[in-house]
Amino acid sequence: MENTRRQFIKKIGSVSIAFAIAEPVYVIGQYFSVEAPENKLNKEEINSWLEVLENGRVRIFTGKLELGQGIRTAIMQMAAEELDTSLDLIEVHMAETGVTPDEGFTAASRSIETSAMSVRQAAASAREIILKIAAKKWELPASELNLKDGRVTGQNKEAYLHEILEGKQIDGAVDSSVAVKGKTVRKYVGQPIxxxxxxTMVRGDQIxxxxxxxxGMLHARVVHPPSYTSKIVSVNAAEIEELPSLVKMVRKDSFIGVLAEKEYEAISLAQQVKSLVSWDAPSALPDQNELKSYLKSLPVEEKVQENRGNAESVLATSEHKLEASFFKPYLMxxxxxxxxxxAFFENDMLQIWSHCQGAYPLRRTIAKLMEMPEDSVNVKAVPxxxxxxxxxxxxxxxxxALLAREYPGRHIRLxxxxxDENRWEPFGTAMIADLQASLNADGKIAAWKCDVWSDGHSNRPNENPNTLLPSFFLEKDYGHPGIGYRGGAWRNAAPYYTIPNLKVDSHMFQGPLRISSLRSLGTYTNIFAIESFMDELAEKAGKDPFQFRLEHSEDPRAIECIMKLQPKVEGLKLKNNEGLGIAFSRYKNATSYCAMAAKVHVNRANGKVRVEKLWAVVEAGETINPDGLxxxxxxxxxQSASWALLEEVKFGSTHITSLDWATYPILRFPDTxxxxxxxxxxxxxPAVGAGEASMAPTTAAIANAVYKACGVRIRSLPITKELLKS
Amino acid sequence: MKNNLKLHINGRDHEINVDPGTPLLYVLRNELKLNGPKFGCGLQQCGACMVLIDGEARPSCRMPVGTVLKSKITTLKGLIGNDGALHPVQKAFVKEQAAQCGYCLNGMVISSVALLEKNKNPSDIEIRQELAINICRCGVHSRVIKAVKTAAQDL
Structure with a gap:
């Protein structure tokens, strides 16, 4: 381990030696580090984000994880720009407890807005400090020095960063007043790097x-119960212990798993164990065919989210009024x-390698569940x-982790x-949005009312062990974790349009299925509803959908986005049974803009909808990497086209029945x-995230296009043949 | 029961002591430490585990290793030249940045190599049909189609 800033880090031999990955690009845990006590990494300090290595190289630390969204590259671009240093000299170390800053979860399209911006400011601050130190050392004015590719030069002087720092790290706070080059120079930022x-992936290297x-790693499989509430009644332990190739069976309350030397042995063992365990009390799930009315029958927590003007009384007296109810099912x-x-457990220390979105929150919650001190648990996020x-x-x-504790000293891969995934993952909740709106004499929206019904939108690990699945199987009760993040329900429920009288009411229920965050949260349902309704209102007002949206838009950025879309589809020749639909949204009503057009073909005889083409115009403020965006x-x-046309979590009276790609089909190549x-x-x-921007407007544009193609208004997803035949 | 089995993988003979009923996927990943083929469903529905069996793209997750002892098996590693150069299909996926998370990439590349072996200039529809088994959750389909076309020009 070279020149690390974290002198307090010592390696446990068995762990670091055992970690045999040595990829040139992705150094997955090359110095996985586990020794307490851990310094609290202070996000105000430059060296929480940046470490100067030898020969001009720089290591960046981020609490975010690469999820395929390209954040590693975006963060490298940030640092490269501010340090004017080639990308080859920059490496990025991602989410690991005790090593990277605690940045919560890699979620909500926030990584560019938070982590990348912190790295940018930290790198810019580092640049200024290094130039100052070099200036003092060489007795030259800082303005005559130049930092490039990890070297500082001035007159006839030249030195690597680590030489200037004499092997130390940069001691200082991130200075928010330092000007960033990313906004002006843009040698790396703004480029399609x-x-x-x-x-690495196409080579089949480890990633x-x-x-x-x-x-010595053992392979594990778990045997999950037949429903959310089932408990083990009996286990034929004697027969299980006799099974050939069983290294160990682990049972704790209703949690049961097997360990084996070989992966396929573990798979076979789990199948055999399944037949030797009996379970009780299956959950009673509601009838899926009646899901919408069932959800509306549940007890709710109601709240006014937005109320301007006098929507209810205007609607009550309006002659030009429309109303519609929109439904979105549970999605996987x-x-x-x-x-x-x-997971690896030894000497009361637990190490975990996980593709979780938040290393620190997972650590805190697992520590609670396992009744271990937090700093005895380390989580390294791996893609x-x-x-x-x-x-x-x-x-x-x-x-x-539960399995590893029962078999210390060997790595356990589960x-x-x-x-397992399809039955037990937390889904995106089903939602209902009931809309009413009225038009004034000029055909403009006079009043709008939205009633949104939803479960919570995030039950991420929050220190309550009940946010982790095994709590379902363990007897100890940690108390109900609550329904999670409510705000997701009314995200984008208020239209981003000029409406004098507006009311948004939320109705929060606790639904029958396990739920948490799914890409774009409630925005997906709310924009599907709003943008479908905008087309209905435009039709009632006798206006073109583009014109109607523009008449209700004030934000010049929104207007430009919509206007840039228009020429792409104007005058498009449509064949029989083809339709063109549009939609617009600004994500969270505060971040990225997206205008969308969809061209579809509908065959009402067989109920098949084919989305032929989608056009998007997107604005996410300052673009960091246009190709990544x-x-x-x-x-x-x-993905949104797939949700709209095909996706719905199916369940029976006891549990989920969408168990594979046949029972939970998604869009495949022939239909994309x-x-x-x-x-x-x-x-x-400011640069804002755009990873979720296109989800909602895509489905809304498709629904509008289907109406144009065949005259059926889509008020319920997915767009099934039953809907189209009706 | 375990047997000593001879396999021909990526141009080399390997002798492996394994139960012939073990699916090829686990032999490749665990015994031979090849990361290309991925576990996706274990049901031959998603294409993540695809390998070339005598030039044909086939899922390996349910294929007993004992049934391919006489076949030439090729994974992503086997597509790379002795000098480390990427196969034109691999190169095209990099050029078109045809991935997000990359979990499906193995199957996409393997299917595309097999397609281009038998059809040097596939149409959009032929590419879509050939890759129908390959599930991609991130939605990089349009880039993959572009990559296959780029590769077709380079082959």
Missing amino acids: PRKDIE FVQDLRFP HAANGPSCAV GSGCFGHNGANDVATEA QWSRD KNQVEGGMI PEVEVEIIDRVEE
């Missing part, structure tokens, strides 16, 4: 948590790769399959099956739309 990890291998994250984790929110990652990590927006468009994205780059504006 390719991600380096894609080559994912699933790829971790340690000497459905990662390509089911969740996986490795996994794209998650799009809170899936089974934390749960599998916790289960691996891989969930497809079935495009990739995110395109991916969101295709062509996508076209234009970016508006506003260097002068």
Whole structure:
């Protein structure tokens, strides 16, 4: 371990030696570090973000994790720009407890807004301090010195950064007054810098948590119950103990798992154990066919979220009034790769490798569950399959930890099956949005009322062990964790349009399925409802959908976004049964703008909708990496088309029945739309995340296009053939 | 029961002591430490675990290793030249930045190599049909189609 700033870090031999990964690009835990006490990493200090290495190299620390969104590259661009240093000299160390700053979760399209901006300011501050030190050392004015590619030069002097610092690190606070070059120079920032990890991937090198291998590592599988509430009645332990190739069966209350030397042995063992365990009390889930009315029948917590003007009385007296009720089902994250984790327990220390979105929150919550001191638990985040929110990652990590504690001294790798993931991941909640609106004599919106019904939108690990799945199986009760983040329900529930009288009421229920954050939270449902309704209102007012939206927009950035979309689809020749629909939203009514158009073909005879093409115009303030931004927006468009056309978590009377890709189909190559994205780059504006920007407007544009194609208003997702035949 | 099995993988012979009923995927990943093929569903539904079996793209998650002893098995590593140079398909995926999380990339590349072996100039529809088994949750489909076309020009 070279020249690390963290002198307090010592390695536990077995762990660091065992970690045999040595990739040139992704040094997954090359210095996985576990020794307490840990310094509280202060986000105000430059060296919490940046470490000067030898020969001009720099290591950046971020509490965020690469989830496929390209944040590693964006952060490298930030540092490269401020230090005017080639990308090859910069490495990024991502989310690890005790090593990187605690930045909570990698979520909500916030990594650019938070982490990347912190790195930018820290690197700019570091540059100024280094130049000052060099100036003093060489007795030259700082203004005559130049920092480039890890070297400072001036007159006939030249030295690497670490030489200037004499092996020390930069001692100082991040200075928010230092001007950043990223806004003006833009040699790296704003450029379509390719991600380096894609080559690592196509080479088949180690990159994912699933790829971790340690000497002596055991393979584990767990046997999950048949429903959310089932408990073990009996286990035929004698017969299980006799099973060939069983290294150990672990049972704690209703949590049961097996360990084996070989992975396929663990898979076979789990199948055999399943038949030797009996369970009681299956949950009684409601009838899925009546889900919407069931959700409305649940007790709710009601709150007025927004109230301006006098929406209710204007609506009550209006002659030109419309109302509609919109429904969105439970949706699955459905990662390509089911969740996986490795855990290692020895000498009362627990190490976990996980594709979780928040290393620190997971550590705190697992420590509570396992009744261990927080600083005896270390979590290193390692990339996994794209998650799009809170899936089974934390749960599998916790289960691996429970197993590891029962078998100290060996690494335990737990891989969930497809079935485990689909049955147990926390879904994106079902939602209902009831809208009413009225028009005035000029055909403009006079009043708008939204009633949104929703469960919470985040039950991420929050120190209450009940946010982790194994708490379902353990007898100890930690108290109800609550319904989680409520704000997700009314995210984007208020239209981003000029409406004099507006009221938004939330109705929070606690639904029958396990839920948490799914890409874009409630925005998806709210914008699907709002933008569908905008088209209905435009029609009632006798106006074109573009014109109607522009007439209700004041923000020049929104207007530009919508106007840039218009020429792309104006005059488009549509064939029979084809339709063109548009939609617009500004994510969270505060961050990225996205205007969307969809061209669809509808075959009402067989109920098949084909999304032929999608066009998007996106503005996310200052663009850090245009190709990375495009990739995110395109991916969101295709994923959203899949949600709109196909996706719905199915369940029976006891548990989930969407168990694989046949029972939870997603859009495949033959049916994915062509996508076209234009970016508006506003260097002068703050950079905002756009990973979720295209989700909601895509589905809304598709729904509007379906109406244009066949005259059926879509008020319920997914767009099934039953809806179209009705 | 475990047997000594001979496998021909990525141009080399390997002798492995394993139960012939073990799916090829676990042999490749765990015995031979090849990271290309990924576990995705174990049901031959998603394509994450694909490998080339005598040039054909096939899922490996349910394929007993004992059934491919006479076959030439190729993974991502086997596509790379002796000099470390990427196969044109691999190169094209990098050029088009055709990935987000990259978990499906193995299957996409393997399917595309097999397609281009039999069809040097596939149309959009042919690419879409050939890659129908390959699930991608991130939605990089349009980039993958572009990458296959780029590779077709370079081959």
